[in-house]
Amino acid sequence: MARRTIFVGTFVHTPAPSTLQIMENAAVFVDEDGVIAHIDIDTSSPDARLNNDLEEWSGAELIFTRPSENEFFFPGFVDTHIHASQYPNAGVFGNSTLLDWLEKYTFPIEASLANPDKARRVYGRCIQRTLANGTTTAAYYATRSVESTNLLADLCLKAGQRAFVGRCNMDQNAPSYYIDEDVETAVRDTEATIAHCRKVDPEGKIVRPIVTPRFGPTCTAELLKGLGDYAKKENLFVQTHISENKAEIAWVNALFPTSKGYADVYETAGLLHDRTILAHAIHLTDEEIELIHSRGCGIAHCPVSNLALSSGNARVRALLEKGIKVGLGTDMSGGYSPSVLESVRQATLVSRMVAMTEGEEAKLSLTEALYLGTRGGAEVMGLGDKVGAFKVGMQWDAILVGLGNVPKWEQHEAENGANEESDSPSQPGEQEGESAEDELTNGLLGLGGFDS
Numbered sequence: 001m002a003r004r005t006i007f008v009g010t011f012v013h014t015p016a017p018s019t020l021q022i023m024e025n026a027a028v029f030v031d032e033d034g035v036i037a038h039i040d041i042d043t044s045s046p047d048a049r050l051n052n053d054l055e056e057w058s059g060a061e062l063i064f065t066r067p068s069e070n071e072f073f074f075p076g077f078v079d080t081h082i083h084a085s086q087y088p089n090a091g092v093f094g095n096s097t098l099l100d101w102l103e104k105y106t107f108p109i110e111a112s113l114a115n116p117d118k119a120r121r122v123y124g125r126c127i128q129r130t131l132a133n134g135t136t137t138a139a140y141y142a143t144r145s146v147e148s149t150n151l152l153a154d155l156c157l158k159a160g161q162r163a164f165v166g167r168c169n170m171d172q173n174a175p176s177y178y179i180d181e182d183v184e185t186a187v188r189d190t191e192a193t194i195a196h197c198r199k200v201d202p203e204g205k206i207v208r209p210i211v212t213p214r215f216g217p218t219c220t221a222e223l224l225k226g227l228g229d230y231a232k233k234e235n236l237f238v239q240t241h242i243s244e245n246k247a248e249i250a251w252v253n254a255l256f257p258t259s260k261g262y263a264d265v266y267e268t269a270g271l272l273h274d275r276t277i278l279a280h281a282i283h284l285t286d287e288e289i290e291l292i293h294s295r296g297c298g299i300a301h302c303p304v305s306n307l308a309l310s311s312g313n314a315r316v317r318a319l320l321e322k323g324i325k326v327g328l329g330t331d332m333s334g335g336y337s338p339s340v341l342e343s344v345r346q347a348t349l350v351s352r353m354v355a356m357t358e359g360e361e362a363k364l365s366l367t368e369a370l371y372l373g374t375r376g377g378a379e380v381m382g383l384g385d386k387v388g389a390f391k392v393g394m395q396w397d398a399i400l401v402g403l404g405n406v407p408k409w410e411q412h413e414a415e416n417g418a419n420e421e422s423d424s425p426s427q428p429g430e431q432e433g434e435s436a437e438d439e440l441t442n443g444l445l446g447l448g449g450f451d452s
């Protein structure tokens with residue numbers, strides 16, 4: 001049984017979309033099961049358990065953040081959409097857009113992972129690299145291969161990275177070297193990976209299976225329906241792509257002429273429900289947004305990929321205002337970076353591009369983007385009560401961020417001879433940020449070393 005642990009020092013999290021909470025001199029008490037049992041927000045307060053009541057916790061391990069290294073605990077990042085099988089291609093996309101990118105770069109690398117030795121190397125490195133970037137929870141696409149998908153599940157479990165693992169289904173419009181034979185084989189192979197996930201982690205504490213039709217163009221209506229029925233029967237999560245690219249949407253409309261649109265293709269197959277993760281969702285119509293909301297689906301916003309493949313800019317504010325659950329996805333290797341933090345940065349910047357046409361309120365604050373990269377993503381993955389923030393009853397699922405000795409600006413001034421008029425009011429154009437949000441943007445987008 002694991003030891004009880006008390007983490008002491010600085011904690012930063014976004015318990016609500018517009019709330020950045022910084023708890024200095026705090027203590028988080030974690031029980032043997034890794035669950036947060038108690039939080040002292042201020043350890044100097046007379047009510048603090050750390051001061052009063054440590055008997056109950058005697059023998060617990062104490063872990064402190066180091067102020068000299070600007071360290072703080074932050075919730076582990078949640079990546080709601082990532083292709084583990086595309087790891088070797090991160091950053092490789094040339095001038096392509098979605099459909100030629102799939103043919104030229106993506107199907108070949110995925111097919112090559114039918115070789116188990118290669119799959120082991122690729123998945124092992126992907127998990128190491130995402131963990132190093134702070135991703136403690138991920139919704140992974142593997143490949144068509146049952147063996148390689150099962151291997152990804154085994155490796156996530158071994159590394160302790162919380163993961164959805166899905167076998168990619170495609171029974172049409174895929175290359176002959178990388179296509180499911182027919183609906184029955186595809187569903188049977190999916191079932192085999194689901195049985196494997198359930199065998200290696202029966203309670204789904206770390207690894208859970210997810211039904212994964214790749215996207216509309218590569219799945220027949222029969223396959224979509226077969227997977228939709230199966231997911232409902234087994235109460236499973238579903239992940240797929242939607243409305244990422246205009247040529248893709250035109251193709252879906254041509255392939256499914258009786259449907260009212262892309263979302264309706266999934267609706268007809270019974271794939272839209274509150275355990276569904278839809279990636280990209282860039283070019284949705286208002287009716288589609290309404291449908292997705294009414295079905296309780298979550299959306300994986302993938303700003304880095306959407307820029308790299310010039311797919312478009314998702315209207316995240318419109319989705320949030322509707323009340324749709326939104327998280328961030330790196331979509332590696334459509335996205336060049338395995339870091340959710342990079343997606344956080346790009347989500348704020350992309351929202352500013354959207355604001356140029358949709359109005360100021362489209363802008364996402366950095367606090368909101370951090371929320372999407374943690375708690376928002378946890379909601380999308382059905383883990384909203386377990387990870388993404390520091391709360392009693394949630395799992396201790398955290399990263400230790402060390403900024404090193406990068407000085408804050410005012411510290412820098414003090415150490416390097418502040419100019420004598422530093423007490424005088426700022427001149428126009430000299431205003432330094434004073435709010436926590438300003439300090440955050442200064443650190444994360446500006447001067448900081450909050451990089452891994």
Ligand code: GUN
Binds near residue numbers: 098
């Ligand atoms: N649509 C279908 N497959 C993919 C994929 O692998 N990546 C992205 N970004 N979009 C897709």
Ligand code: FE
Binds near residue numbers: 241
């Ligand atoms: Fe994707």
